[in-house]
Amino acid sequence: MRKDRLLPIFALLILLIGSVSSIYVYATQATTNTLLVNGQHYTIDQLFSLTQPRTFNESQYSGIALDDLMLKTGVSHPEQHAYTLKGADGYEKTVTWENMKNGLLTKESESVFSDLPKAFRVKDIVIIEVK
């Protein structure tokens, strides 16, 4: 069979993969009002009340300090761990303690790091896992 004859079959297969993935993503999307930080549930207001504020770029980004958040939620020997920030849409990024020292969590539950590319801005964070 000529290669270009296979193209319509590949195209249908691709549409099928895209459609099934879309259904899966829609069905598994998490909706929650709390954040699971180091194994415990908190509301964003609770986290803001117990953690030091932090701002970047002349207050363009403001929120709470991620390193202080981990200390306040009971992480010991923080430099020995990695931290995975997971969004409601499944997007996740793992960062080091050094990165956490340059990171903040906004009121909209989004991470911002002054030392990392924008790809590390996880939106609508639902879990911060300590590894």
Added chain:
Amino acid sequence: MKNMKFIVGIIVFGSLWGFAECIIGSFLRDVNLPAGAIMTGIFAIGLMTLSRTTFRQPGMQAGIGLVAGALRLFNPFGGCFICSAIAIMAEGLLFDLIWTGFSLGLKKPQTLTIQASLGICSAYIVYVGGYIVTQILTPVFSSAGFYLENLIVFIPQILASGLLAALIGVVTVPAVFILKNLDISIKDRVYYPVTIGVSAICWIIVITNTILIMWS
């Protein structure tokens, strides 16, 4: 002379793509539209299909991606610009590999089914491939490092987001073939002034836009 025409072709197509990414892509992101899929489905696939069907030279689209990605680096606004630049370069390379892999005989007319299928396959693979490459390379070049599990859990979302690009590609590729049938061509006499002029305008607008945003 033919080589010169080919190189200038890479520069003009790459500049147009990079310009579109920087100016139109940034606008789409600002109004919360799925800029990545729209830019890939329309501009990336459109310009690369046009260049491929015009010059019929493997390797050209990888070069176009490099030029467009380089121009994106001059516009550090609107989302993750390093990720965008990496994705653009990867998209050019992937397009080249797909079209070379299928070794399509572009000298004879393609049926509408083949054109539409080519649009779906090219747009989807280019978009998803570019997305995956940038998800790997951006952390690799950062201080956080790359974690495979971060990518694996996000694969369904990446595969799902490519669907829009594929649906746009269904229209874009046949539209380019229709455009080609109109047999519009630039006369040799004005080829270099026009292509170099267009490329220069793209770069000047993007760099000026960057300077203006930084000053304001």
